Amino acid sequence: MARWQPDARGRLEAAALELFRERGFEQTTVTDIAARAGLDKRTFYRLFGDKREALFSGGKLLEEVVIKAVAETEATPFETVIAAFRRVADEIFAGRLDMVRVRQSVIEANPELQERELRKMGSLAAAVAAALRDKGVGETTATLATESGITVFRVAFARWVAAGNDASLTDLIIEVAAELRAVTSAPEPHSDLGQS
Amino acid sequence: MARWQPDARGRLEAAALELFRERGFEQTTVTDIAARAGLDKRTFYRLFGDKREALFSGGKLLEEVVIKAVAETEATPFETVIAAFRRVADEIFAGRLDMVRVRQSVIEANPELQERELRKMGSLAAAVAAALRDKGVGETTATLATESGITVFRVAFARWVAAGNDASLTDLIIEVAAELRAVTSAPEPHSDLGQS
Known part of the structure; x- marks a missing residue:
């Protein structure tokens, strides 16, 4: 099963979704997403090219x-x-x-x-x-x-x-x-x- | 029947297609299209919003x-x-x-x-x-x-x-x-x- 797990990727995706819903897509930064997930920007960019990637x-x-x-x-x-x-x-x-x-x-x-x-x-x-x-x-x-x-x-x-x-x-x-x-x-x- | 007729619209569409094929879409101007159809730019703009419209x-x-x-x-x-x-x-x-x-x-x-x-x-x-x-x-x-x-x-x-x-x-x-x-x-x- 490839169900969602609380790993870095999953936490960042969930944090991105929460913030996109709360603030809108344009108003959310990668720094915001990483902070919400309790991780740093470097970890985000290791896993995703940009914030759109967290959705796709x-x-x-x-x-x-x-x-x-x-x-x-x-x-x-x-x-x-x-x-x-x-x-x-x-x-x-x-x-x-x-x-x-x-x-x-x-x-x-x-x-x-x-x-x-x-x-x-x-x-x-x-x-x-x-x-x-x-x-x-x-x-x-x-x-x-x-x-x-x-x-x-x-x-x-x-x-x-x-x-x-x-x-x-x-x-x-x-x-x-x-x-x-x-x-x-x-x-x-x-x-x-x-x-x- | 709504078949193609040699009216202004049809002539401009045909001229646009010929020029897009010969020169490429970007390299073709509305002036070129009107001239090829034997009409003027004003007639083109009366019928189409821009050159893309001639295709669509x-x-x-x-x-x-x-x-x-x-x-x-x-x-x-x-x-x-x-x-x-x-x-x-x-x-x-x-x-x-x-x-x-x-x-x-x-x-x-x-x-x-x-x-x-x-x-x-x-x-x-x-x-x-x-x-x-x-x-x-x-x-x-x-x-x-x-x-x-x-x-x-x-x-x-x-x-x-x-x-x-x-x-x-x-x-x-x-x-x-x-x-x-x-x-x-x-x-x-x-x-x-x-x-x-």
């Missing part, structure tokens, strides 16, 4: 977990991607809903951070599709399975962080994957969509 | 066509989105592959234009999901149908502009939609879902 360093672990799960899962390409995101839900997000909600609210308040989050999702998608192709999956199928899986993860994640939710992220992923299957399944054979 | 003004028409088609189509939400993109293929893109290829190569060479293209796609997705909700479709279904439809369109579009393709965009949308259905269908397919 988890993306690398997430990508590693997803790619490893894709390589290890024996299922159809779409089921493989869904299984990989369920592993992420169990290994990275379980028990961290409060911190994730704070992180989301910080990112939603800052367009620059939103763009970075979008780019990270784009690079995750490229990595997942590449991992599927490495297993012999054709290019179009790899892209479609990856994009569909990421859509499921994004919708499930939004439900998970929404106020009032008490379902686990992994259960929400299963639920939304079933909904996607229902949404994209053929309505009936020979339906004519051409004219209206 | 089609997005508004695309969104209008998609939203109108979503409102008019009677089908499942996913089929509705697919039908809307087929209408876009027929009404906007048919016969314009050469210009679209030039536009793609200009955008791919410029990260700022890529980000703008991504943002436009995001705002199109929001508009399509809203149009589905206006028809009474639930929020999650609307999001899943929209994201799946946009994935189909993006993959079909990439195949359409790829070197060597000679299929029509509308046929590629039908083909990729069928592939998406197959990719996301339950792992044990029923015999009535079609050939595997």
Whole structure:
């Protein structure tokens, strides 16, 4: 389990989130973050390039977990991607809903951070599709399975962080994957969509 | 039909694309574009805010066509989105592959234009999901149908502009939609879902 531990990295990430929420992203300095975590600036810069990194360093672990799960899962390409995101839900997000909600609210308040989050999702998608192709999956199928899986993860994640939710992220992923299957399944054979 | 016509807007868009390809986006001025189109700068600024707009003004028409088609189509939400993109293929893109290829190569060479293209796609997705909700479709279904439809369109579009393709965009949308259905269908397919 890669759950959050009270090590220097985790303490600095938690301190950064607290301060971003209390003061806003722009108004928080690396010195503030290090002080709140009971550490010094040198330790911060040993672990993170800048204060934005304290919000995004988890993306690398997430990508590693997803790619490893894709390589290890024996299922159809779409089921493989869904299984990989369920592993992420169990290994990275379980028990961290409060911190994730704070992180989301910080990112939603800052367009620059939103763009970075979008780019990270784009690079995750490229990595997942590449991992599927490495297993012999054709290019179009790899892209479609990856994009569909990421859509499921994004919708499930939004439900998970929404106020009032008490379902686990992994259960929400299963639920939304079933909904996607229902949404994209053929309505009936020979339906004519051409004219209206 | 909203096919390209040799009006001022169309002439300026075509001139801009030619010059962006010949000289690069940064090296082209509005004066150059107007001169190439046989028009003056004043006419350019009456139609476009800046030279980037000459690449992106089609997005508004695309969104209008998609939203109108979503409102008019009677089908499942996913089929509705697919039908809307087929209408876009027929009404906007048919016969314009050469210009679209030039536009793609200009955008791919410029990260700022890529980000703008991504943002436009995001705002199109929001508009399509809203149009589905206006028809009474639930929020999650609307999001899943929209994201799946946009994935189909993006993959079909990439195949359409790829070197060597000679299929029509509308046929590629039908083909990729069928592939998406197959990719996301339950792992044990029923015999009535079609050939595997």
